[in-house]
Amino acid sequence: MDPKGTQLTITEGDRPSSTLPYSQPVLQAKALVKTYGKVVGLDGVDLELYQGEVLAVIGDNGAGKSTLIKCLTGAEIPDTGELWLNGRRVQFKRPQDAKHYGIETVYQGLAVSPALDIASNLYLGREIREQGFAGTVLRIMDTRLMRANAKQELDRLGISTLQDVTVAIENLSGGQRQAVAVARAAAFGSKVVILDEPTAALGVRESGQVLDLIRRLRDEGIPVILVSHNMPQVFEVADRIHIQRLGKRAAVITPQSHSMTEAVAIMTGASTE
Amino acid sequence: MSAQPSPTSPASGAPPRKGSVDLATEFLDRSSPLGRIRNLLHRYPALSPGIVLVAAVIIFGVISPRFFFVSNLSLITQQVAVVGTLAIAQTLIILTAGIDLSVGAIMVLASLVMAQTASANHVPAPLALVIGLIVGLLAGAVNGALVTRLKLPPFIVTLGTLNVFLAVSLLYSNGASVIGQQIPDLITSTGNTFSVDGVGITYGVVIMLVLYIVMAFVMTKTAWGRHVYAVGDDKESARLAGISVNRVLLSVYIAAGAILAIGAWIQIGRADAASPNAGTDLNLDSITAVVIGGTSLFGGRGTIWGSLLGALIVGVFRNGLALAGLDVLYQTLAVGILIIVAVSLDQWIRKARS
Numbered sequence: 025m026d027p028k029g030t031q032l033t034i035t036e037g038d039r040p041s042s043t044l045p046y047s048q049p050v051l052q053a054k055a056l057v058k059t060y061g062k063v064v065g066l067d068g069v070d071l072e073l074y075q076g077e078v079l080a081v082i083g084d085n086g087a088g089k090s091t092l093i094k095c096l097t098g099a100e101i102p103d104t105g106e107l108w109l110n111g112r113r114v115q116f117k118r119p120q121d122a123k124h125y126g127i128e129t130v131y132q133g134l135a136v137s138p139a140l141d142i143a144s145n146l147y148l149g150r151e152i153r154e155q156g157f158a159g160t161v162l163r164i165m166d167t168r169l170m171r172a173n174a175k176q177e178l179d180r181l182g183i184s185t186l187q188d189v190t191v192a193i194e195n196l197s198g199g200q201r202q203a204v205a206v207a208r209a210a211a212f213g214s215k216v217v218i219l220d221e222p223t224a225a226l227g228v229r230e231s232g233q234v235l236d237l238i239r240r241l242r243d244e245g246i247p248v249i250l251v252s253h254n255m256p257q258v259f260e261v262a263d264r265i266h267i268q269r270l271g272k273r274a275a276v277i278t279p280q281s282h283s284m285t286e287a288v289a290i291m292t293g294a295s296t297e
Numbered sequence: 298m299s300a301q302p303s304p305t306s307p308a309s310g311a312p313p314r315k316g317s318v319d320l321a322t323e324f325l326d327r328s329s330p331l332g333r334i335r336n337l338l339h340r341y342p343a344l345s346p347g348i349v350l351v352a353a354v355i356i357f358g359v360i361s362p363r364f365f366f367v368s369n370l371s372l373i374t375q376q377v378a379v380v381g382t383l384a385i386a387q388t389l390i391i392l393t394a395g396i397d398l399s400v401g402a403i404m405v406l407a408s409l410v411m412a413q414t415a416s417a418n419h420v421p422a423p424l425a426l427v428i429g430l431i432v433g434l435l436a437g438a439v440n441g442a443l444v445t446r447l448k449l450p451p452f453i454v455t456l457g458t459l460n461v462f463l464a465v466s467l468l469y470s471n472g473a474s475v476i477g478q479q480i481p482d483l484i485t486s487t488g489n490t491f492s493v494d495g496v497g498i499t500y501g502v503v504i505m506l507v508l509y510i511v512m513a514f515v516m517t518k519t520a521w522g523r524h525v526y527a528v529g530d531d532k533e534s535a536r537l538a539g540i541s542v543n544r545v546l547l548s549v550y551i552a553a554g555a556i557l558a559i560g561a562w563i564q565i566g567r568a569d570a571a572s573p574n575a576g577t578d579l580n581l582d583s584i585t586a587v588v589i590g591g592t593s594l595f596g597g598r599g600t601i602w603g604s605l606l607g608a609l610i611v612g613v614f615r616n617g618l619a620l621a622g623l624d625v626l627y628q629t630l631a632v633g634i635l636i637i638v639a640v641s642l643d644q645w646i647r648k649a650r651s
Binding site: 119120123129131135136137138139140144145148149150151153162163164165167208 | 519523527530534539597598
């Protein structure tokens, strides 16, 4: 696992080498189809996420945004279609599978444990144990190391408002809680961070903090997929915008190439590009 | 928010600025003495039961000189040993936002198995204890499987298994007790006393204390303990963090079953018998101890040690009121009031957080 994502040397025998090796996507979805009975959630969706970018996914309700994200994170299994991570074909049956491959997701709402402190939340489900007898036999956690690492991680991400990592989450503001959730996703050498409506529950100032954090993740070399309803935020932070419409990818635009109005037009079907 | 101790008296200096505190910062407010106390109680959940216990001991000691008699203190510890042990198991389950109404029934079943196999079936005493332990584990596993596989509420599951386990106990024992003389010494040895500075302490009390030390250690120092808190705190976020919620829940019920079997051993020593009718009050008494000990019925908050304090508070109240010459009815009344006060306090501590 290399943190900087220098993934370009991987060659798979059953896969023809890409025509543009330097633009190989970190995460790629090919022709994903997902149906629920007669309802078509995804109707052959492609998605490419490249190194060092923030890719926003927008779309009307029912356009298939959530289904797409669920397929990328292992919460749903697509009927057909392929997922490729750093040039390798991957299949996720559970969210843990995606996590195992370094795809971390911050879910809508605040998926943190309120009564536990910041460090415990960052390390929840992957606690570090002490070295030697204390750790292997008595299974004691190395609380001091986890706290020190948590502090370091928060500093790296520039979350300066959280000084004391022993504070319980319930004593934090909504923005700070979301920052902890994002920090947890970004820590531990993750390859891709997916944020599902991370600012939906937040005020203006707190949303700003989270957007700053998203930029910082990108600058740290972690590509980000951002699902959002909030157009100004999307245009503020995204490098490219994937527009989902009626279970398909309607277009991929950039904030430079299109205006917000044009994006909405594509989203609603008033325009096709 | 590091709550500093010493909520000093505000009477002389600047008065607390009531009403001028804006909502966003209210819960972090350290300027009002009440806020400080609340922060402190929130950070140290065992603090309020600790204060209650100390106060109760002082008050009952003043009321009745006999309270501090060595023999009386020894008696209190013995009376607390069984409920205190059951309260450990109950704490684990309540921390996961569950409740176990079958703790007494599991304990009775395990105690009858221990006594019967050793007396009627002539199984060697150590093996009989192990068989009883396994029965406890299995009974816990049944509860855990029903909670995790059938997704039934723990209240319903354990209400059912309470009756099932009691019925099985009665069927197995033909409704008869096994008296102490028929049971090998090892199994009744938990009732034997040794003396520390004249205070008689039973081995059962020592076993209970060791269990508290072990489980307090497990809950605070191991990942499993932290996962138990996380599951009780918010099941969904625990799942999203990659914790296998069902596995944690199942392991909690199994661990509780094992602890209950050890409680059964202590109970045999205490009563010098194994009786199918022993566990009727123990279900509610164990819940009482946990709740008074500051563990939240909503899960995720509380400590193992708090439950020992809770069990001691109940024991001290019952003993002290009896020594003061009050009818047993008043003991029950006092325990009832204690429960309501404890839960109200828990609500008050939590209210400012949400």
